[in-house]
Amino acid sequence: MRITKADVIQTAADIADKNGLSNVSLKVVAENLNIRTPSLYNHIDSLESLLREIAHNGMKTMNERMMQAAIGKIGDDAIKSIGITYLNYMIEHPGIYETIQWATWHGTEETGKIFDNYLSLLKTLALSCNFNPVNLDEILNLLTGVLHGYTTLQLRYAFTKPDKVRADLSAALDTVLAGLHQKYDQHEKEHL
Amino acid sequence: MRITKADVIQTAADIADKNGLSNVSLKVVAENLNIRTPSLYNHIDSLESLLREIAHNGMKTMNERMMQAAIGKIGDDAIKSIGITYLNYMIEHPGIYETIQWATWHGTEETGKIFDNYLSLLKTLALSCNFNPVNLDEILNLLTGVLHGYTTLQLRYAFTKPDKVRADLSAALDTVLAGLHQKYDQHEKEHL
DNA sequence: TTGACTTTACTAATTATATTAGTTAAAATT
DNA sequence: AATTTTAACTAATATAATTAGTAAAGTCAA
Numbered sequence: 355m356r357i358t359k360a361d362v363i364q365t366a367a368d369i370a371d372k373n374g375l376s377n378v379s380l381k382v383v384a385e386n387l388n389i390r391t392p393s394l395y396n397h398i399d400s401l402e403s404l405l406r407e408i409a410h411n412g413m414k415t416m417n418e419r420m421m422q423a424a425i426g427k428i429g430d431d432a433i434k435s436i437g438i439t440y441l442n443y444m445i446e447h448p449g450i451y452e453t454i455q456w457a458t459w460h461g462t463e464e465t466g467k468i469f470d471n472y473l474s475l476l477k478t479l480a481l482s483c484n485f486n487p488v489n490l491d492e493i494l495n496l497l498t499g500v501l502h503g504y505t506t507l508q509l510r511y512a513f514t515k516p517d518k519v520r521a522d523l524s525a526a527l528d529t530v531l532a533g534l535h536q537k538y539d540q541h542e543k544e545h546l
Numbered sequence: 547m548r549i550t551k552a553d554v555i556q557t558a559a560d561i562a563d564k565n566g567l568s569n570v571s572l573k574v575v576a577e578n579l580n581i582r583t584p585s586l587y588n589h590i591d592s593l594e595s596l597l598r599e600i601a602h603n604g605m606k607t608m609n610e611r612m613m614q615a616a617i618g619k620i621g622d623d624a625i626k627s628i629g630i631t632y633l634n635y636m637i638e639h640p641g642i643y644e645t646i647q648w649a650t651w652h653g654t655e656e657t658g659k660i661f662d663n664y665l666s667l668l669k670t671l672a673l674s675c676n677f678n679p680v681n682l683d684e685i686l687n688l689l690t691g692v693l694h695g696y697t698t699l700q701l702r703y704a705f706t707k708p709d710k711v712r713a714d715l716s717a718a719l720d721t722v723l724a725g726l727h728q729k730y731d732q733h734e735k736e737h738l
Numbered sequence: 739t740t741g742a743c744t745t746t747a748c749t750a751a752t753t754a755t756a757t758t759a760g761t762t763a764a765a766a767t768t
Numbered sequence: 769a770a771t772t773t774t775a776a777c778t779a780a781t782a783t784a785a786t787t788a789g790t791a792a793a794g795t796c797a798a
Binding site: 492 | 566567568644647650651652684687688690691692693694695696697698699700714717718720721722723724725726728729
Binding site for chain 3: 791792
């Protein structure tokens with residue numbers, strides 16, 4: 355009967371997934387929780403901060419899932435695996451993903467930190483691809499960019515043809531990785 | 547003294563660029579135009595539709611600029627050129643770009659049509675790269691994805707180090723194009 | 739168990755904004 | 769010049785976020 359902060363965030367996230375971010379209002383969240391709107395302020399600071407918390411929760415969950423997905427894998431294989439995991443999360447939680455994009459523009463330090471955790475995972479995996487560490491930043495920028503852009507633009511097809519979109523993402527990552535290997539692969543020193 | 551629909555959109559777009567999309571309200575737009583809020587309804591249908599018009603205007607302008615930028619160029623050169631143009635627009639008009647992203651989620655048929663024009667330009671240029679036309683869709687999806695994702699994620703650095711971000715985007719596109727060529731280049735028929 | 743304290747709910751009131759209705763004057767059109 | 773359209777206005781309404789102040793229920797130490 356008593357409501358916790360986690361309940362509030364969860365409920366709001368569910369509404370976002372079902373009806374879109376623009377339909378998340380304190381009024382609707384409160385109704386879903388069977389409390390009055392002002393009571394929400396016992397758990398949150400403002401609507402904005404609630405949205406940010408939805409985004410942060412989502413980002414953290416994605417990070418965890420991607421870490422899980424990378425376990426036991428290295429190189430291109432690992433990169434593609436987390437890419438598919440990223441896409442899958444977005445298909446499952448389009449509203450949360452929309453909120454994450456909102457947070458790109460309305461984020462705080464915390465938002466940046468969670469994003470850095472993601473970068474840090476990608477960095478480890480990129481190193482396992484045998485790329486020259488000197489170019490790591492360029493490589494990360496490209497990988498994060500492709501993932502974000504590709505999944506966002508393909509999301510509208512992802513509900514009707516999820517398998518095709520997944521396969522296409524995999525192919526797209528193959529292409530990008532091919533380019534990266536051609537350009538940044540480290541050659542073993544031949545004569546020492 | 548009399549205000550036109552174009553004035554309203556322009557004013558709203560300027561506010562978005564200066565203060566961010568979330569600070570675009572009918573109240574503020576009206577104040578900037580020195581009219582009362584309800585008078586705006588002589589020009590627009592709703593706040594939502596105004597935002598959509600900002601996005602559509604911006605997308606059309608980008609399309610025009612990219613077409614200009616592609617004139618006299620083919621192949622990788624042309625692709626990179628429109629990529630830089632895309633990034634430049636975003637740096638100049640972050641608020642409009644934010645609105646375009648909003649329209650990704652709240653778009654109409656019209657939004658789709660304008661996006662198709664962009665795709666159509668990219669398609670022509672991709673064909674001039676000598677890629678196998680069979681794979682055109684995959685190629686377009688990757689190119690649009692990289693452009694959107696890369697620019698979005700790099701925007702925060704783009705104001706302080708625009709030249710670096712531009713150079714990095716160029717390098718990233720080189721990488722992607724290298725991958726695309728390796729995978730999709732058409733081999734001329736050798737014996738006819 | 740009781741009493742202090744904290745948490746979380748409530749109602750009532752305030753503020754801000756979008757939107758509608760109805761009106762009028764200027765501009766454009768015939 | 770008469771008519772129609774356009775675009776401004778004021779006044780009113782609706783909805784949502786937020787604040788203030790209060791009460792009940794839960795927690796915990798003595």
